[in-house]
Structure formats: C-alpha cells, structure tokens
Amino acid sequence: MYTQGLDQADTAAPSPEEEVQLRDAFQARIDAEEKIEPRDWMPEDYRRTLVRQISQHAHSEIVGMLPEGNWLTRAPSLKRKAILLAKVQDEAGHGLYLYSAAETLGTSRQEMLDQLLSGKAKYSSIFNYPTLNWADIGAIGWLVDGAAIMNQIPLCRCSYGPYSRAMVRVCKEESFHQRQGYEIMTVMARGTDEQRQMAQDALNRWWWPSLMMFGPSDGDSAHTAQSMAWKIKRFTNDELRQKFVDVTVPQAHFLGLEIPDPDLALDEETGHWCFGEIDWQEFKQVLSGNGPCNAERLGARRSAHEEGSWVRQALLAHADKQRERSSAHEAA
Amino acid sequence: MQERELPLWEVFIRSRTGLNHRHVGSLHAADAAMAIQNARDLYCRRQEGIGIWVVESAAIHASDPADKDALFDPAEDKIYRHPTFYDVPDGVENI
Numbered sequence: 001m002y003t004q005g006l007d008q009a010d011t012a013a014p015s016p017e018e019e020v021q022l023r024d025a026f027q028a029r030i031d032a033e034e035k036i037e038p039r040d041w042m043p044e045d046y047r048r049t050l051v052r053q054i055s056q057h058a059h060s061e062i063v064g065m066l067p068e069g070n071w072l073t074r075a076p077s078l079k080r081k082a083i084l085l086a087k088v089q090d091e092a093g094h095g096l097y098l099y100s101a102a103e104t105l106g107t108s109r110q111e112m113l114d115q116l117l118s119g120k121a122k123y124s125s126i127f128n129y130p131t132l133n134w135a136d137i138g139a140i141g142w143l144v145d146g147a148a149i150m151n152q153i154p155l156c157r158c159s160y161g162p163y164s165r166a167m168v169r170v171c172k173e174e175s176f177h178q179r180q181g182y183e184i185m186t187v188m189a190r191g192t193d194e195q196r197q198m199a200q201d202a203l204n205r206w207w208w209p210s211l212m213m214f215g216p217s218d219g220d221s222a223h224t225a226q227s228m229a230w231k232i233k234r235f236t237n238d239e240l241r242q243k244f245v246d247v248t249v250p251q252a253h254f255l256g257l258e259i260p261d262p263d264l265a266l267d268e269e270t271g272h273w274c275f276g277e278i279d280w281q282e283f284k285q286v287l288s289g290n291g292p293c294n295a296e297r298l299g300a301r302r303s304a305h306e307e308g309s310w311v312r313q314a315l316l317a318h319a320d321k322q323r324e325r326s327s328a329h330e331a332a
Numbered sequence: 333m334q335e336r337e338l339p340l341w342e343v344f345i346r347s348r349t350g351l352n353h354r355h356v357g358s359l360h361a362a363d364a365a366m367a368i369q370n371a372r373d374l375y376c377r378r379q380e381g382i383g384i385w386v387v388e389s390a391a392i393h394a395s396d397p398a399d400k401d402a403l404f405d406p407a408e409d410k411i412y413r414h415p416t417f418y419d420v421p422d423g424v425e426n427i
Contacts (some may be wrong), residue, residue, distance in 0.1 A: 039397045086377075093374055103340070109360060110337050112403045149348060166357075173378070309335065315362035316336055 022292045030231050035161040038104035046230055047105050049223065050160055053232065054102040059123035061095035062116070063297050067131040068140060076134060083180050084137065090177065094170045101162040117302050125283060126209050128291030135188050135195075135202035141181015143203075143210040143248065150215065150244045154234035163232075182251065186258040193275050196256075203252065204260040211275070212283045214241040220280075242272060249273045339388055342369040343375055346383035353385050361386075 014022055022041050029036065036042055042110040063087050072088065099109055116120035124142055131137065152174065155167040188199040197271035215237040218224060235243075252259050263276030285291065338360040344353035355403035356375050367386040375381065393404060411417050420427055 037397070039394070089377065093377065096359065096374055097357060103358070108337065110335070150366065310363075312338065315366065316338065317427075319363040319366075 004292055027229075030229075032158050033231075034159075035164065036159050037161045040328075045226075046232075047231065049227060049230070050163065051102055051105050051107050054098055054105075054163055055107070055115070056122050056124075058095045058098035058102060058112065059116045060127065061091050061098060062142050062209030063123050063127045063301065064144075065091045065095075065128055066297050066300055067129070067293075068137060070131050071134065071137050074134070075137075078263075080184070087141070087177050087180065092174050094173070097166040097169055098163075101160075101166045104162045113305070117298070117305055119289065119298060122287060124213060125286040125291065126213050127296060128286050128293045129205070129209050130293050133198055133202065135185070135198040136206065138181050138188060138199065139202035139206040141177050141179075142185050142251070143181075143206050144213065145174060145177040145181060146248060147213045148246050150240050150247075151180060154240075157231070157234060159231040174268055185255055185257075189257060199255070200257050203257050207260050208278065208282075209286075211278055212243070212286075214238070214244065216280070216283070217278075245273045245275050246271075335379040338362050339390070341371075341386045342389050342392060343367075343371045344387070345371075345375055345381035346385075347381055349382065353383065356380075358389060 005023065021236070023043055025047075026036075026042060027257075036046075072081065072084055075084050099112060102112060103109060112121070116123070127149075128256050132139070152167050152171050156164055156171055158164040158167065185199055185202075188195040190196075212329060215221060218236045218238045221237055224233060224236055228236070249259060249264065261276045263274065265274050266272075267274050289295075338356055339362070340360055341364075342358050343356050345356050346353045357369050359374055364386055368384050371384045371386055376384070407413075407427050416418065
C-alpha cells in the first residue's frame, strides 16, 4: 500500500528527547536488518536521502531511454529492433517502479517531474553522451547496464521496503539488457575489420563514462558513510567500481578488444585489476549540465511533457465526464 | 498552470489460476480502463499475470503501524490455536 505515506504531515513533530529515542529505535531496527515501510517513523534526513536517491534513479531510467531510442529506427535487423524496443520499454517501466517507490515517502510525481524538467534534479551522467553508431548500443548494454546491475544488486537489500522491492523487479529484468549488449559486441568483434573497429571505438568512448557511473571516489562522496549506516548502500562507490572492472576486463579480452587505459594491470597478489585515474573534472562538468548532450536530453523530455499535456487533460476530462454520466444514471 | 495529477491506483495481479491476486505496485491513470491497460504494460511484460485488479489508492484503508501491538499481540499467547499444542498419545494415528 503506497499512498498512505503521504498522510504524515498532521502527526505532531516529536520533542528533542523523543526524537533521540525514536532515532535509536529506528537505527536498532535497521541494525537488525528489519525493513522500513512507508508509514513507519523515520528520521527526516533518511526520508530526504531516499527521495533524492530514488528520484535521481527514476530520472536516470527515463532519460536513459533517449540515447537508445536514437537507434530504434536504425537497428540493423528486425530482431535487433524488437530487442531494443523491449529494452527501452523496460527502462520506462523501471522509471515508473522507482517513481512509485519515491511517492511512498510523501513526494508527488508532479514534484519529481518538475525537478527533472527544470534541471534542478540530477540523473546519471552517462546518459549525456551521444550514441554515434550501432556498436554504441552494444557497448551501452554491456557496460552501462553492467555497471547499473553492479550498483543495483546490493540495493535489493536496501533498508527501505518499497525501494528494495522495486530493485528486485528491476534486477530480474536487467540481466537480459546486459546480455543483448554483449551479444551485439560479440557479433561486431567477430565481424569485418570495420565492424571490429566500430566495437573498439564504442568501448573507447564508453569505458570511462561507465566507470564514472559509480560516483565520486569514497574520499569525496558526501553521502556514503550515512547511507551505509542506514543500510541504503551496502558497498562504497570504489568497491563497486573495482568489482565492475574486475568482471569486465576479462569480458573485453574475450572479445579481443582493448580497454582504453594504459595503466590497466592485473595485481597478481590481490587478483584485482588496477586502473588509471578517472577524469573527475569531466565527471563534474557532465553532472553540472555541461556534457555533450545535457541540453538535448532535457529538451527532449520537456517537449515530450509539453506536447503530451493535451492528452493528459483530455484523459481527465473524459474520466470526469464518464463519472458524471454514471452518477446521473444512478440518480435517475 | 499547475496540471491536475492523474490519480494513483494500486495494482493486484493474479499470476495464474488457483492463486490470489497479489499487490505488485502502483501507477497513475485517469480511470479504471486506463489503469488496467497501464498495469498490463507496466507489470505484465513477461507473462506475470492472467488477471488484473486495480483499486484507486484513495479507496484503501490501512491499519496504523502504531497500533501494531494492540492489534496483533493478542494472538501471540494463544498457542492452543495451533495443532502442535496438543499431545497425541503414541500409537494413535491419522489425527
């Protein structure tokens, strides 16, 4: 039951002593791995953190449809087109699951949408890069969805019930996304010289932005410590990034492709792949709105919203009319 | 102008015959027909269901988590409601 989370405003704010007790009891529940549900008491900063994280996540799914949507009409075969269409539909679904989960915390769909369209809300930096050729669709599925899965699997155990349930559903659907991407890369890497070059070029362009998807380095991550204490996050950004590199490098080697990082080297002792420094300046620039496609992505969302306005109004007008007719019919 | 938001609906799916409808999530829709259509697209993309219920969220009444103890504790000490409470003598079968 999701909506009742909205009805929290009328409960009186606890006194400072009560607040301390409530917080202790809350943390004890978290420590005992209990799930927090919408109508349970929660600290305001826990609620705010979740609204920020879940809505950013939802926005990312929605904006994430755009780079791939670019290739729906250009997919090289009917099979690839059907697959890509199914994937893009899933991304829309994932955005909607997540918006619903955020709404249980007392924020409205409209508020979240306004924040996205006004440019106030952030979404994953990765979707501000262009999809220049078909191999990019392979690279996105393999790397971007691969990184997303790495991030999302621990979120299935997040302390907030509705978020964790949404993530279980998302993760179940997501693994086909990564496999279809890797399959595209496999076909291209085993194709003509030109196709192999396209695959390598896509890897070159998507590798570093994919690593940036895990967010700032642990030392610079403002929210990590608190989010880990609340069991919203289970691993730090750097831990997840390392896991991603460790599983992905052998997959690239299997394709005969080269990771575009001269510093990449296997540490024989730890078994981990060491990698070079991420260009954090680029990350900050893209996140703050100055990436290659930020303006285009937001522009596309805004015009979709504005051009759909008459449809939403017509739907409501029709529903109102039907309701009036049926009540008039009952009265007669 | 602030747009009126489409109402929120709760979605329940019957995954196959013989099973109950189960709450799966929520969505926004103008009316019941649109809610069912959207529920099909949102919650049944992989044959998750053979039946859909939608209920306007505002029509659902829920128990208050603060009343949890008052509501549910009374059942805690009534262990005689379970068959394991009773001793069955050795040698008695089919009971």
